[in-house]
Amino acid sequence: MVLYLLRRILSALGILLLISLFTYAIFFLLSPDPAVLICGKTCTPERIDQIRGQLGLDQPFWVQYWEFLRGLVAGRSYGDGPSAIDCAAPCLGFSFQTNESVTNMITSRFPVSATLAIGAAVLWLLAGIGGGLLSAVKQGTWWDRGAMMVALGGISLPNYFVALILQYVLVVQLQILPFPTAVEFGENPLLWFQSYLMPWLVLAFAYASMYARLVRTNVIDTLGENFMRTARAKGLAAPLILRRHALRPALTPVVTLFGMDFAGLLGGALITETVFGLNGVGKLAADSIAKNDQPVIMGVTLLAALFVVFGNVIVDILYTVLDPRVRVTSR
Amino acid sequence: MSTAPSQLAIEVDTVGASPGGGAPTPARRVISTLRRSPAVVLSVAYIVAVVLLAALAPVLASITGWGPYTYDPEAINADLGGIPIGPLGGISAEHWFGVEPQNGRDIFARIAQGAQVSLLIAVSATLVTTVVGVVLGMVAGFYGGWADQVISRVMDFLMAFPALIFMIALLSALPAGNRPALLVIVLSIFGWPYVARVIRGQTMSLKNREFVEAARASGAGNWRIVSREVLPNLRGTIIVLATLAVPGYIGTEAGLSFLGVGVMPPTPSWGQMIASAVGWYTVDPMFFLIPGTFLFLTVLSFTVFGDHLQKALDAGDAA
Numbered sequence: 001m002v003l004y005l006l007r008r009i010l011s012a013l014g015i016l017l018l019i020s021l022f023t024y025a026i027f028f029l030l031s032p033d034p035a036v037l038i039c040g041k042t043c044t045p046e047r048i049d050q051i052r053g054q055l056g057l058d059q060p061f062w063v064q065y066w067e068f069l070r071g072l073v074a075g076r077s078y079g080d081g082p083s084a085i086d087c088a089a090p091c092l093g094f095s096f097q098t099n100e101s102v103t104n105m106i107t108s109r110f111p112v113s114a115t116l117a118i119g120a121a122v123l124w125l126l127a128g129i130g131g132g133l134l135s136a137v138k139q140g141t142w143w144d145r146g147a148m149m150v151a152l153g154g155i156s157l158p159n160y161f162v163a164l165i166l167q168y169v170l171v172v173q174l175q176i177l178p179f180p181t182a183v184e185f186g187e188n189p190l191l192w193f194q195s196y197l198m199p200w201l202v203l204a205f206a207y208a209s210m211y212a213r214l215v216r217t218n219v220i221d222t223l224g225e226n227f228m229r230t231a232r233a234k235g236l237a238a239p240l241i242l243r244r245h246a247l248r249p250a251l252t253p254v255v256t257l258f259g260m261d262f263a264g265l266l267g268g269a270l271i272t273e274t275v276f277g278l279n280g281v282g283k284l285a286a287d288s289i290a291k292n293d294q295p296v297i298m299g300v301t302l303l304a305a306l307f308v309v310f311g312n313v314i315v316d317i318l319y320t321v322l323d324p325r326v327r328v329t330s331r
Numbered sequence: 332m333s334t335a336p337s338q339l340a341i342e343v344d345t346v347g348a349s350p351g352g353g354a355p356t357p358a359r360r361v362i363s364t365l366r367r368s369p370a371v372v373l374s375v376a377y378i379v380a381v382v383l384l385a386a387l388a389p390v391l392a393s394i395t396g397w398g399p400y401t402y403d404p405e406a407i408n409a410d411l412g413g414i415p416i417g418p419l420g421g422i423s424a425e426h427w428f429g430v431e432p433q434n435g436r437d438i439f440a441r442i443a444q445g446a447q448v449s450l451l452i453a454v455s456a457t458l459v460t461t462v463v464g465v466v467l468g469m470v471a472g473f474y475g476g477w478a479d480q481v482i483s484r485v486m487d488f489l490m491a492f493p494a495l496i497f498m499i500a501l502l503s504a505l506p507a508g509n510r511p512a513l514l515v516i517v518l519s520i521f522g523w524p525y526v527a528r529v530i531r532g533q534t535m536s537l538k539n540r541e542f543v544e545a546a547r548a549s550g551a552g553n554w555r556i557v558s559r560e561v562l563p564n565l566r567g568t569i570i571v572l573a574t575l576a577v578p579g580y581i582g583t584e585a586g587l588s589f590l591g592v593g594v595m596p597p598t599p600s601w602g603q604m605i606a607s608a609v610g611w612y613t614v615d616p617m618f619f620l621i622p623g624t625f626l627f628l629t630v631l632s633f634t635v636f637g638d639h640l641q642k643a644l645d646a647g648d649a650a
Contacts, residue, residue, distance in 0.1 A: 015491050023497070030504040156631035158582055160589055161605060161623035164612050172613050267493055271586060275609070285496055286590060289503045297500050304493030312491065 008316060012309045019305045020298075024065050027294050068093075068298075092302070093295035095288075102299040106281060113280035116199055116273065117265035121258075123204035124211060129254065131208065132215025137242065139220060147212065154209025163202045163275040170198065180276045199276045203269060207261060211254060218250040252322050256315050263311025267304030364643040371639045374632035381629055385450050388443035397426065397437035399444040400597055407435045420617030428621050432611050438621055441599040445622065448600045449629075452511050453580035456518040461573045463519065464526025465565070471527065472534025473557055483531075486524035494521040495586075502592040510595050514587065518580055526572050533568055537561050567644040574637035578630040585626055601626045 052058045056067055070076060071091035087093065092102035131151070135144040170177045177194050185192045222228065223246055231241045268282030277283070281300055288296035365371045384391070392398045403426070407413045413433035420429035420438070428438040471482040498517050505513055537543065538561065546560050585602030587593035594600035596607075601622040608619035 015488055018488060019492060023500070026501060027504060030501075152631065152634065153627075156578070156634055157627050158585055158589075158602070158605075158623070158630075160586070161619070161627060164605070164609065164619050164623070168612055168616050264493070267496070270495060270499070271590065274590070285499070289499050290591065292503065301493060301496050301500060304496050305491070308493055309491050 005317070008313050012313050015309050016302075016305055019309075020069070020302055021065065023298055023301050024068060025061070027298065028061055028064070092299040095293050095296050097288075097291050097293050097296075102295050105284060105296065106299055106303060109279055109281050109284050112278055113268050113273070113282060114266060115196060116203065116269055116278060116280060117262060119196055119200040120203035120207070120265070121262055123200055124208040125258070127204065128208035128211025129215050129251070131212040133219060133242075135212065135216040136219035136223070139216075144216075148216070151209035151212045154205050155213070157206070159202050159206050160271050160275050162205060163198065163272065166198050166202060180278075195276075195278075199269075199272050199278060202276075203265070203272050211257070214257065215250065215254060218253060219246055222246045222250045248322070252319070255318055255322060259311050259315035259318065260308070263307040263314075264304070267307045268300060361640070361643045364646070365639055368639055370635050374635040377628055377632045378636070381446050381625070381632075382450065384443050385446035388440070388447050391443050392440045395425070395427065395437065395439060397440050399436065399440040399599055401436065401440075403430055403435035403437065405435070407432060414611075414614055420615050420621075422617070429617050431607070432615050432618060438604075438618070441604060442601070442622060442625055445599040445601045445604060446625070446629075448511060448594055448598060449581055449584055449602075449626075452514050452518070452584050452594075453577050455515045456522060456580045456584075457573050457576045459515060459519040460522040460526055460576060461569060464523040464572075465530050465569060467523065468527035468530025469534050469557060469561065469565075472531040473538055473553075473561065475535075479531075482527065486527055489521055489524045490528075492521065495583075497521075498583075498587060499590060499592050502587065510593070510598070514584055514593055518583060522576065522580070526576070529568060529572060530565060533565055534561055537564055571637060571641040571644060574633060574640055578633035578637070581626070581633070582630055 049058075056064055059067070067076060071087060071093070073089070075087055075089045075091050077086045087101060088103075090103050092106070094101055095105065131147050135147045138144050167180075171179055177197065178191065180195045180198060181191065183191045183195055228241065228245060231245050236244075268280055268285050270282040270286055272278070273280045273282035274286045281303065284296065285300040285304075287293075288300065388399075397403065407430060408416050413435075415430045415432055415435070417423055417429075420432075422429040426437050426439065428442060430437055431441070467482050471479040498521065501517060502513065538556075543556055543560050546556050551559070584593055585600065585605070588600040588602035589606045591603075591606060594603055596603065604622040605619050605626070608615070608622070611618050
């Protein structure tokens with residue numbers, strides 16, 4: 001088990017390294033010269049050379065990439081002498097636009113993305129699993145059909161469209177909610193809650209629909225299996241059968257899916273954050289892409305990859321706990 | 332991914348007990364099952380209508396007299412910041428779906444033109460990913476060994492990628508060029524593993540079945556087994572995967588265009604139209620409701636059709 005864990009973590013690190021290499025290479029090859037970008041309009045060739053030297057842009061690709069990796073692990077400093085700028089351990093460089101440290105930019109925005117992800121996850125797990133279970137148990141009834149129709153709508157509606165409809169109906173027409181604003185929880189808890197409510201609902205609707213469909217299919221499949229017939233033949237009551245025998249096999253795939261989806265959201269919900277003006281990592285990504293701010297793009301891409309890759313590892317570990325069959329084969 | 336979660340979570344794991352002696356494809360049975368469902372009939376009718384709308388976009392533009400790029404200053408109220416004149420975003424006999432605020436371009440013409448762009452991108456990406464995914468999936472599943480190792484590792488790598496952020500970053504860094512073609516390439520790079528994974532699994536189980544053994548015993552080579560024994564048995568799966576991939580790509584393309592890295596103006600696409608309507612939603616809701624509804628119904632129709640197709644094919648396998 002320890003060996004298995006080690007192997008999984010090592011391969012995850014390998015994938016991360018490859019992703020960083022690809023991302024770095026693509027921006028190295030495709031982007032316009034960052035020195036020109038930083039220098040701005042009032043620029044002289046000498047100044048450009050100076051910036052290049054300071055950022056290490058005059059070095060060949062592999063040296064620059066190596067410096068980037070070393071900065072991530074051990075920190076680095078730009079330039080030398082008294083004008084050198086230090087950048088502490090997980091160093092992702094400085095924004096070309098604002099000169100802020102990319103690490104700071106990401107850590108200061110992360111709580112917003114996490115709040116969004118956690119709130120939405122609670123909603124979608126409740127609605128998705130609950131709805132899926134009820135649909136499966138009452139298979140073929142109007143309740144089942146109605147729930148599945150809503151779920152079908154949920155997976156087909158683009159979330160920015162849902163966001164616009166919600167804003168139009170709740171904010172403009174009915175005026176139940178105020179225009180979404182960025183408020184801290186401490187400042188005004190009610191306004192804070194109101195500003196997160198629509199983003200939570202929009203995100204949760206899409207995921208809950210997918211989960212409800214998955215849970216329903218899985219539960220129906222499980223209910224048709226031989227061991228369920230045995231349980232019924234033994235004379236166990238229907239709710240007990242459902243609780244003791246059907247839930248576990250039916251929900252195991254949900255764990256995998258949830259791990260991946262949640263990990264993905266922690267890396268920033270680009271569209272939802274942009275539409276509602278939430279200052280999370282996703283909006284940071286969108287803004288930096290619009291301004292071609294390479295160090296920031298690089299940083300958010302790596303962060304998202306980190307969550308996805310390690311989300312995968314955690315899901316694998318959880319799987320061995322939940323499904324004894326995997327435990328035997330994975331050693 | 333922060334767009335609607337990927338719709339590729341398809342479970343087509345059972346090839347089921349195949350009728351002995353290679354029964355004829357139950358295509359007719361599947362079609363007659365599908366025709367009995369009103370939801371499928373409606374979906375197909377809608378898809379046909381959108382395809383016609385896309386194909387006939389230039390003809391329709393000449394009928395209404397408004398092309399997708401023509402400005403109509405008469406249809407907007409310049410004194411009120413350029414909002415369309417008349418109720419419901421300026422819907423009239425002349426402009427069937429109203430006009431865009433500020434510049435007065437005809438929304439109907441842009442919807443039709445946008446349908447063309449969106450469908451072309453989604454269908455092309457589906458074709459590319461299906462071909463690449465089926466070929467690589469079959470190679471990995473059939474030959475195993477190092478070929479499987481290499482292909483599986485590449486798939487793991489691509490599926491671990493934060494695809495949306497990376498697609499956006501890549502598309503924003505790439506030169507303008509031929510945008511739709513770039514979109515097809517980027518969508519395909521990240522899309523094929525989802526096809527290949529399913530095909531690989533099914534090929535692995537198919538290659539150990541009795542009929543493959545029988546073919547091998549009667550002297551068939553690898554190529555013959557792959558093309559005559561394995562591929563025909565994957566047909567149902569491939570059709571279902573492709574049908575359900577189309578709405579996925581339509582949605583992703585719309586999302587990318589919504590974020591401003593997909594189809595570039597002035598060429599319209601539905602996602603991009605919704606993006607330009609964001610600033611106007613309080614005063615002119617029709618501007619986002621029309622492209623949004625088209626997008627929603629298109630994705631919905633393909634999904635409903637794919638779902639039912641899968642069910643009908645599965646039922647046939649179980650029989």
